[in-house]
Amino acid sequence: MGALALACTGLAACRAPEVASFRVADAAPIELRLPPECEHWRAPLVSECADVARAFARLAARWPQARAHGPEPAPLRLLVAADLAEAAALYQVLQLDGDPKVARTFRQQRLAIVPLPRRDALLTQRPLPPLTWRQTLRHEMAHLLSLDRPQLQAAPAWFQEGLAEDCTDSWRTGAPQAPGMAHGVAVLALRDFLDRQPGGRAAFEALADAPGEARLMAWRIAAERACRESPQSEPWRAVQGWTLADLRLALGEVPAGEPAFVGREVDPPAPVSGAGAEELLLASWPGETVAVRAHPGFLESASRALVAQVGRSGTPEAGFVIAGAGGQQLRVRLSKFGGFAARLEPLGSAATHPLQDLPADGAIGTPREFQIQQSGGVLRLRSGDWKEAFPLQPPLRLQFYVRDGALKVTLR
Numbered sequence: 001m002g003a004l005a006l007a008c009t010g011l012a013a014c015r016a017p018e019v020a021s022f023r024v025a026d027a028a029p030i031e032l033r034l035p036p037e038c039e040h041w042r043a044p045l046v047s048e049c050a051d052v053a054r055a056f057a058r059l060a061a062r063w064p065q066a067r068a069h070g071p072e073p074a075p076l077r078l079l080v081a082a083d084l085a086e087a088a089a090l091y092q093v094l095q096l097d098g099d100p101k102v103a104r105t106f107r108q109q110r111l112a113i114v115p116l117p118r119r120d121a122l123l124t125q126r127p128l129p130p131l132t133w134r135q136t137l138r139h140e141m142a143h144l145l146s147l148d149r150p151q152l153q154a155a156p157a158w159f160q161e162g163l164a165e166d167c168t169d170s171w172r173t174g175a176p177q178a179p180g181m182a183h184g185v186a187v188l189a190l191r192d193f194l195d196r197q198p199g200g201r202a203a204f205e206a207l208a209d210a211p212g213e214a215r216l217m218a219w220r221i222a223a224e225r226a227c228r229e230s231p232q233s234e235p236w237r238a239v240q241g242w243t244l245a246d247l248r249l250a251l252g253e254v255p256a257g258e259p260a261f262v263g264r265e266v267d268p269p270a271p272v273s274g275a276g277a278e279e280l281l282l283a284s285w286p287g288e289t290v291a292v293r294a295h296p297g298f299l300e301s302a303s304r305a306l307v308a309q310v311g312r313s314g315t316p317e318a319g320f321v322i323a324g325a326g327g328q329q330l331r332v333r334l335s336k337f338g339g340f341a342a343r344l345e346p347l348g349s350a351a352t353h354p355l356q357d358l359p360a361d362g363a364i365g366t367p368r369e370f371q372i373q374q375s376g377g378v379l380r381l382r383s384g385d386w387k388e389a390f391p392l393q394p395p396l397r398l399q400f401y402v403r404d405g406a407l408k409v410t411l412r
C-alpha cells in the first residue's frame with residue numbers, strides 16, 4: 001500500500017497553479033490507494049480531492065482543526081476496492097466490521113474504504129469513474145477531513161452525514177452536473193415520504209422511518225439550512241426542533257427535475273470531446289439494476305445512431321427501451337457477444353421474453369451499432385443487414401438499462 005500512497009495535497013500543488021494557491025496545507029494529507037487497473041484515475045481523483053477539501057474547508061471553517069501536540073497524526077487513507085470481493089478481503093485483513101458493500105469511514109483507523117461496483121473493463125478503462133460513484137467518494141472524503149475537527153465530530157450523526165453529503169456536489173453552482181440529474185430520485189423519495197406523514201411529527205425522529213436516500217437528502221437539506229442560519233459552532237441546534245412541515249418547506253427550495261437515472265453506478269450521457277457524440281456508462285452492483293434516460297431531444301431528430309457494448313462481467317440483462325405515446329414500447333435486448341433481439345411489448349413490461357434469438361457467435365465484448373429513423377408514427381431500426389419497422393407514436397422516450405453487468409453506449 002505504501003508504494004501506491006500519495007498525498008493528495010502534494011500532487012495537487014504541482015499540477016495546477018490555481019490548486020497550489022489553495023491551502024490544504026493545514027489538513028492532513030489523504031493517501032489514495034487505487035486498484036492497479038485504475039491508476040490512470042489518480043490525477044483526476046487527486047484534483048477531485050482538492051476540490052472536496054476546498055468545499056469542506058469553507059463549510060467547516062467554524063470548527064477549528066485539532067493542533068497536534070507530539071507526534072504527527074497518522075495520515076488519512078482512502079482505499080478504493082476493485083469490487084466487493086476485494087472490499088471484503090480488506091475488511092478481513094484490517095479487522096473491520098460492517099457491510100463491505102457500503103462505503104464507510106473508520107474513525108479509529110483514519111481510513112475510508114470505497115468499493116467499485118464490479119471488475120469490468122468498460123468501467124475501469126474510462127478516463128474517470130462514474131459520476132454517482134465519485135459522489136460517494138466525495139462524501140467519504142468529507143468524513144475523513146472531518147476527523148481532525150473535534151467539535152464537528154461531536155455533532156449529531158445526522159448533521160455529519162448532511163454536511164458530508166453537501167460536499168458531494170453543489171446544486172447551487174450546478175457543478176459537477178445539472179441538479180435534476182442526480183438529485184431527482186432522492187428528492188422524489190423524500191417528497192413521497194413527506195406526503196404520507198403528518199406534518200407535525202418531529203422531523204429527526206420521523207426520518208428514521210424514511211428510505212435511505214430520502215433520509216440522506218433530508219439531512220443534507222437540514223445541515224445546509226442550519227449552517228446558513230446559524231454562525232455558531234453548534235448550528236444543528238437551529239433546526240433540531242424541525243417538524244416534517246418545516247422540512248417540506250425547505251425541500252421546496254431544492255431544484256430537482258425529473259430523475260434521469262435510477263440505481264448506481266451511472267455516468268449520465270455526456271459529450272465526448274471533439275467527437276460530436278455523447279457517451280454514457282452503466283455499471284450495476286452484483287444482482288442490481290441501473291437505468292438512465294437519454295436526453296428527451298435525442299429521438300426528436302428523424303435519424304440517429306447508437307453503439308452499445310455490454311461488459312464481460314456478471315450475468316448481464318442489458319438493453320434499451322423506446323417508449324411511445326400509444327401504450328407500446330420497443331425493447332432491444334443485448335448480449336455480451338453483440339447479439340440482440342428487438343420486439344414490441346406493452347408499456348412498462350419487464351424483460352421476460354426468451355433470449356434464444358440472441359446470436360451467440362460473435363466475440364465477447366463486440367459493440368453493436370443501431371440506426372434509428374422515424375417518421376409518421378413508424379420507427380425503423382437497422383443494424384448491419386437486419387432491419388425492421390415498428391409502429392410507435394411520438395413523443396418517444398429512450399432508456400438504457402443493465403442488471404448485473406456493465407453497459408456502455410455512444411449516442412450520435
Ligand SMILES: [Zn+2]
Binds near residue numbers: 139143161164
Ligand atoms: Zn456518511
